[in-house]
Amino acid sequence: MCCWVPIGGTYDLGPGPRVSMQTQELAYILSTCMACGCCLEACSQVNDHSNFMGPAAMGQAVLFTLHPTGAMNKDERLEAVMGEGGVTDCGNAQNCEKVCPKGIPLTRAIAELGRQTTVKFIKDLLWR
Numbered sequence: 001m002c003c004w005v006p007i008g009g010t011y012d013l014g015p016g017p018r019v020s021m022q023t024q025e026l027a028y029i030l031s032t033c034m035a036c037g038c039c040l041e042a043c044s045q046v047n048d049h050s051n052f053m054g055p056a057a058m059g060q061a062v063l064f065t066l067h068p069t070g071a072m073n074k075d076e077r078l079e080a081v082m083g084e085g086g087v088t089d090c091g092n093a094q095n096c097e098k099v100c101p102k103g104i105p106l107t108r109a110i111a112e113l114g115r116q117t118t119v120k121f122i123k124d125l126l127w128r
Contacts, residue, residue, distance in 0.1 A: 017068040030063040030109060032102045039096035039106055051085030055096035055106040058087065062109040065116070078113075078120045087113045 019027075033056060045052040061077045064070040081087045087110060096106045 019066075019068060023066055026105075026108075027063055027066045029104055030059050030066070033059060033063075033104055034102065036101065038099045038101060039104075042095035042099040043091075044093050044095065045089055045091045050089060052089040053081070053085050055090075055110060057081075058090070058113055059104060059106050059109040062112050074116075075120065078117050081113055082117045082121070087117055 035056065037056070039055040040046050043052070043055055046054045058081065061081055065074050065077055090110050092107070092110075094107050097104070100106060
């Protein structure tokens, strides 16, 4: 899964696409993650017997997909979280959000990923 937003060069492309205030607010909240690992420690699904990638990775996948340039790699990110250890392996205990020192809405991010992966799955079935 790509953990950055790739760019095609460093030349001036003019003003970028407009992003709604709601998207900006969610992206800002998700970007405040300090990678402390509290959410991973509290998550009952992150253990030696599971391949679940954890709530921090899910939050970052949503964050980078919210960015207009990052949205170009949306399918790649969604395929990564649709596989083993992905979004369906979340047990929805919601401990990750309870312990997050930044108050990041990780359950909202995971739910959004669930919605996006469902839409992608249906589109993939219909347009093969």
